[in-house]
Amino acid sequence: MKENDERLMRALERRIGRRDLLQNGAAMALIAGLAGCGVGNSSSGSKEETEKPIAKKVDGDLLYFNYSEYVDPKLVKGFEKKYGVKVRESYFDSMSAMTAKLRAGIAYDLIFPSGEYVQRLISGNLLRRIDRDKIKNVDTVYDYFADPWYDKDSEHSTPYGMYATGLGYRADKVTGMTGSWLDLGDADSDDKSFMLDDYQEGIGMANLVNGYPLNEVDEAKLEKSLDYLVNLKPKLRGISTDTITNMTSGNAYIQHLWNGDIVNIRYGVDNPEDFKFQKCKEGIPVGSDNFCIPVNSKHPGTALLFIEWMLQPEHAAQNVEWIGYPMPYNGAPTEAFQGLVKDDPEINVTVEDLENGQQYENLKGEGRLAWDKVWTEFRVS
Amino acid sequence: MNENRFASTFLIPGGLWLLALFVVPVLLVLGLSFGHTDDLGEAIYGFEFTNYERVFDPDLIPVLLRSVGFALATVVICLLIGYPVAYYIAIYGGRWKNVLLALVVLPFFVNYLIRTYAWIAMLGDDGLVNGLFDTSIRFINTPYAVIGGLVYGFLAFMILPVFASLDNMDRSLIEAGKDLYGGPWQTFRHVTLPHSYQGILAGAVLVFLPAVGDFVSASLLGGPEDVMIGNLIQQQFQASDNWPFGAALTIVMMAFLLIWMSLYLRSAAREAREQEA
Numbered sequence: 001m002k003e004n005d006e007r008l009m010r011a012l013e014r015r016i017g018r019r020d021l022l023q024n025g026a027a028m029a030l031i032a033g034l035a036g037c038g039v040g041n042s043s044s045g046s047k048e049e050t051e052k053p054i055a056k057k058v059d060g061d062l063l064y065f066n067y068s069e070y071v072d073p074k075l076v077k078g079f080e081k082k083y084g085v086k087v088r089e090s091y092f093d094s095m096s097a098m099t100a101k102l103r104a105g106i107a108y109d110l111i112f113p114s115g116e117y118v119q120r121l122i123s124g125n126l127l128r129r130i131d132r133d134k135i136k137n138v139d140t141v142y143d144y145f146a147d148p149w150y151d152k153d154s155e156h157s158t159p160y161g162m163y164a165t166g167l168g169y170r171a172d173k174v175t176g177m178t179g180s181w182l183d184l185g186d187a188d189s190d191d192k193s194f195m196l197d198d199y200q201e202g203i204g205m206a207n208l209v210n211g212y213p214l215n216e217v218d219e220a221k222l223e224k225s226l227d228y229l230v231n232l233k234p235k236l237r238g239i240s241t242d243t244i245t246n247m248t249s250g251n252a253y254i255q256h257l258w259n260g261d262i263v264n265i266r267y268g269v270d271n272p273e274d275f276k277f278q279k280c281k282e283g284i285p286v287g288s289d290n291f292c293i294p295v296n297s298k299h300p301g302t303a304l305l306f307i308e309w310m311l312q313p314e315h316a317a318q319n320v321e322w323i324g325y326p327m328p329y330n331g332a333p334t335e336a337f338q339g340l341v342k343d344d345p346e347i348n349v350t351v352e353d354l355e356n357g358q359q360y361e362n363l364k365g366e367g368r369l370a371w372d373k374v375w376t377e378f379r380v381s
Numbered sequence: 382m383n384e385n386r387f388a389s390t391f392l393i394p395g396g397l398w399l400l401a402l403f404v405v406p407v408l409l410v411l412g413l414s415f416g417h418t419d420d421l422g423e424a425i426y427g428f429e430f431t432n433y434e435r436v437f438d439p440d441l442i443p444v445l446l447r448s449v450g451f452a453l454a455t456v457v458i459c460l461l462i463g464y465p466v467a468y469y470i471a472i473y474g475g476r477w478k479n480v481l482l483a484l485v486v487l488p489f490f491v492n493y494l495i496r497t498y499a500w501i502a503m504l505g506d507d508g509l510v511n512g513l514f515d516t517s518i519r520f521i522n523t524p525y526a527v528i529g530g531l532v533y534g535f536l537a538f539m540i541l542p543v544f545a546s547l548d549n550m551d552r553s554l555i556e557a558g559k560d561l562y563g564g565p566w567q568t569f570r571h572v573t574l575p576h577s578y579q580g581i582l583a584g585a586v587l588v589f590l591p592a593v594g595d596f597v598s599a600s601l602l603g604g605p606e607d608v609m610i611g612n613l614i615q616q617q618f619q620a621s622d623n624w625p626f627g628a629a630l631t632i633v634m635m636a637f638l639l640i641w642m643s644l645y646l647r648s649a650a651r652e653a654r655e656q657e658a
Contacts, residue, residue, distance in 0.1 A: 094620065197600070198620065
């Protein structure tokens with residue numbers, strides 16, 4: 001009973017999902033960022049600064065910057081107790097807002113960027129090198145992340161939560177799921193299908209449906225992907241990142257979402273077994289968020305200790321259950337997520353999924369603009 | 382002379398405040414609107430007009446019209462709901478006046494975003510309202526829900542100025558109207574309503590401006606078609622990382638509203654003066 005209450009509270013607390021863009025504070029970040037951006041190197045670090053080795057010891061309170069509800073608060077409390085420090089938590093609502101604040105010169109000790117942003121921050125010399133040998137249990141991290149495309153030899157980042165994008169659906173309401181992305185528009189969801197309001201996931205899905213690579217930028221091909229999206233639109237009820245609210249409120253029977261959202265939705269409903277996840281046969285977008293230490297961190301030693309704290313298998317396992325997203329560490333954390341989704345293993349993200357999946361990359365100038373235009377045209381169509 | 386100088390020192394704090402937190406940011410946005418993004422999406426100041434060419438794409442016209450339409454509908458509904466409330470509190474509130482006013486303001490202690498989320502819980506397919514009446518009406522993800530959310534969000538901005546204008550009206554004017562054989566409706570039309578023009582005017586502006594640039598309501602309560610200009614701007618800043626285009630959208634939006642508002646205010650103020658005279 002007590003556990004149920006706790007679950008309910010937790011579900012209520014995070015009806016506002018992981019990637020929600022709408023919280024306050026973003027405006028301040030934008031203003032700060034406006035002042036900081038484009039003024040050349042003053043907002044970037046220097047290469048030597050990033051190379052300085054970090055001594056793994058308590059060197060002050062931790063200023064932590066993350067999505068809200070994305071680390072088990074009990075683990076944060078435990079860390080404070082063990083090391084006698086305060087963890088001052090600050091939240092961002094989008095990667096863009098996060099970089100804006102970093103570039104405005106605010107000194108955080110620990111941030112959680114996605115792969116693309118790791119690459120961007122590294123290119124701006126904004127991330128400290130993390131000496132992997134100093135972190136206990138770093139060898140449990142999946143080999144897949146040993147040399148990721150965004151961070152050579154994983155020198156500046158350690159993976160945190162990982163995800164696969166797919167379709168969540170109500171097994172008790174929807175008929176005609178075929179394992180394809182097309183189900184979003186074509187399965188019978190009683191007109192309750194929601195697409196993610198995320199330009200990458202939207203265009204990525206359209207590219208996969210058309211048999212193109214996830215990150216396709218060819219203009220003629222993108223035109224085809226736009227056609228697909230425009231034709232899909234009338235079949236949708238909404239375009240929204242509030243996946244958890246949409247599904248728990250019964251407004252959505254099929255929802256384009258990240259796999260961990262389904263776990264969080266299941267925490268908040270009476271009939272969790274009816275909420276399923278489908279990875280689609282045309283291709284699976286995958287990715288991870290990462291621990292990184294900004295170059296202007298004042299307490300990098302404490303940050304390193306925090307990463308180590310989170311990598312401890314029993315802590316990671318506990319965290320996986322709380323955030324509802326898998327973490328790419330062998331052993332207890334992997335088993336914890338498997339246990340969480342044993343009735344629908346499809347929700348899991350396996351090493352094979354990662355290897356077969358595709359990650360969103362930083363598109364270069366023209367390609368980036370082309371994607372932005374496709375999405376804007378789709379939204380105003 | 383001396384007194385004037387003394388009075389003008391009062392303008393310094395407010396002036397500095399506006400300079401730092403309004404003028405400077407607007408100038409930064411203006412500067413950025415002529416810029417572009419580098420290969421990794423970081424914004425760079427420049428001097429080019431490509432962003433403005435994109436803003437004046439005819440595809441965006443429906444979005445602009447929709448935003449203005451939603452905002453106008455919001456103003457009208459806020460007036461229809463808010464005026465009687467303000468009227469009642471001002472004329473019949475008596476010793477409860479302050480309590481009633483506090484009740485009007487009370488919902489504003491809760492963040493607009495949270496209140497909008499509450500609507501989803503309340504009006505969802507399996508939500509409170511449908512449960513209560515055993516119906517299955519789809520309120521959410523419709524243009525009506527968007528307008529409803531905007532009305533709910535900004536209603537107090539109409540009630541308060543209208544209340545203020547009615548509250549300081551001399552009650553004997555109403556009696557005088559009745560003495561002159563005016564019925565209740567005629568008295569209202571020729572005495573009370575003209576007296577509250579300034580309040581309505583202020584309320585209309587206070588509701589229209591935040592409503593036309595809002596993105597929360599459309600994003601949470603709208604369907605796929607209900608995109609407002611605020612959603613496009615928000616997308617550029619927070620998702621697709623094209624700040625220069627977002628900045629250009631912002632500037633054009635501001636210019637459009639500035640022209641529109643100054644014309645509206647001028648003609649409405651003239652009308653109000655004539656009514657009062």
